[in-house]
Amino acid sequence: MDRQKRNLWSGVMMTAVRGRIAAVAGVVALIATVLTGTAAGTAAAAPHAAKPRGQWSCSGAPVPSGYVITAYDRTGCKGAGSWYQEPVQDGIWTCSGSPIVPGYVITDYDRTGCNGIGQWRHKLAKDRTWTCSGSPIPPGYVTTGFNRSYCQGIGAWYHELVRDGIWTCPGSPVPPGYRSTTYRASGCDGQGAWYTERI
Numbered sequence: 001m002d003r004q005k006r007n008l009w010s011g012v013m014m015t016a017v018r019g020r021i022a023a024v025a026g027v028v029a030l031i032a033t034v035l036t037g038t039a040a041g042t043a044a045a046a047p048h049a050a051k052p053r054g055q056w057s058c059s060g061a062p063v064p065s066g067y068v069i070t071a072y073d074r075t076g077c078k079g080a081g082s083w084y085q086e087p088v089q090d091g092i093w094t095c096s097g098s099p100i101v102p103g104y105v106i107t108d109y110d111r112t113g114c115n116g117i118g119q120w121r122h123k124l125a126k127d128r129t130w131t132c133s134g135s136p137i138p139p140g141y142v143t144t145g146f147n148r149s150y151c152q153g154i155g156a157w158y159h160e161l162v163r164d165g166i167w168t169c170p171g172s173p174v175p176p177g178y179r180s181t182t183y184r185a186s187g188c189d190g191q192g193a194w195y196t197e198r199i
Contacts, residue, residue, distance in 0.1 A: 054086025061085075068122065069098035072115045090124045105159065106135035109151045130156045142196065143172040146189040167193040 054067065058077035063069060069083045072095050076082025086092075088101040095114035100106065104122045109132050113119030123129070125138040132151035137143060137159065145158030146169055160166065162175045169188035174180055180194035187193020 054084055056082045056084050058082050063099050066101055067099075068092060068094040068101065070094055070114075072117055074115060088122060090122075092122050093119045094122055095119050100136055102136075103138060104136075105129065105131040105138065106151075107131055109154060111152055125159070127159075127161045129159050131159050132156050137173055140175055141173075142166060142175070143169040144188075144193075145169070146191050148189065162196065164196075164198040166196050168196045169193055172196075 054070070056073070056076060059081040061083070063083075063085050066087055067085045068088045070086055070092065071084035073082045073084075083095065088104060093110070093113060096118040098120070100122065103125055105125045106120045107123045107129065108121035110119050110121075120132065125141065127141075130147070130150055131137075133155040135157070137157075140161055141159045142162045143157040144160050144167060146155065147158075148155050150156030157169065162178055164178075167184065167187050168174075168180065170192050172194075174196065177199055178196050179199050180196050182195040184193045184195070
């Protein structure tokens with residue numbers, strides 16, 4: 001083979017080899033893109049930052065079901081005020097005026113919380129719990145005691161699951177299947193109490 005033909009053959013072979021290397025590199029780049037979700041030759045994407053649990057909204061905006069208001073900014077929304085809404089969880093502190101999610105009760109109060117408007121502690125309802133005055137009474141529960149000094153002086157009621165023969169305070173619900181019978185004036189820290197029995 002003369003020199004000119006050898007040079008031509010070498011050029012064809014080098015071009016073929018380069019083409020194969022480029023094809024292999026392309027396949028490797030494609031696999032890297034699929035596996036990492038990034039373009040080949042670029043740095044991997046930074047890990048996702050933790051998403052905030054909730055969001056700020058202007059005063060008067062509806063609160064989604066299962067959410068509570070946990071912070072207040074008087075200067076937000078061009079001076080109209082803004083509220084931070086986030087999903088409820090056991091033990092969360094919420095601003096005065098926040099919805100109370102079903103299944104939760106209010107167990108403490110802080111007059112200075114939430115930028116001065118006051119805040120309430122929400123806890124999942126459970127048997128034998130002191131709750132602040134104004135707390136909801138979940139189905140199946142009754143109030144059996146009262147303390148005037150709890151919850152920073154607004155008073156608290158003792159919640160228990162209903163049972164036969166329990167003494168309940170005035171205003172306590174009477175769950176289905178029960179009735180109130182005898183009255184005792186000294187019960188519930190002087191508020192009076194009713195004997196509740198199964199029908």
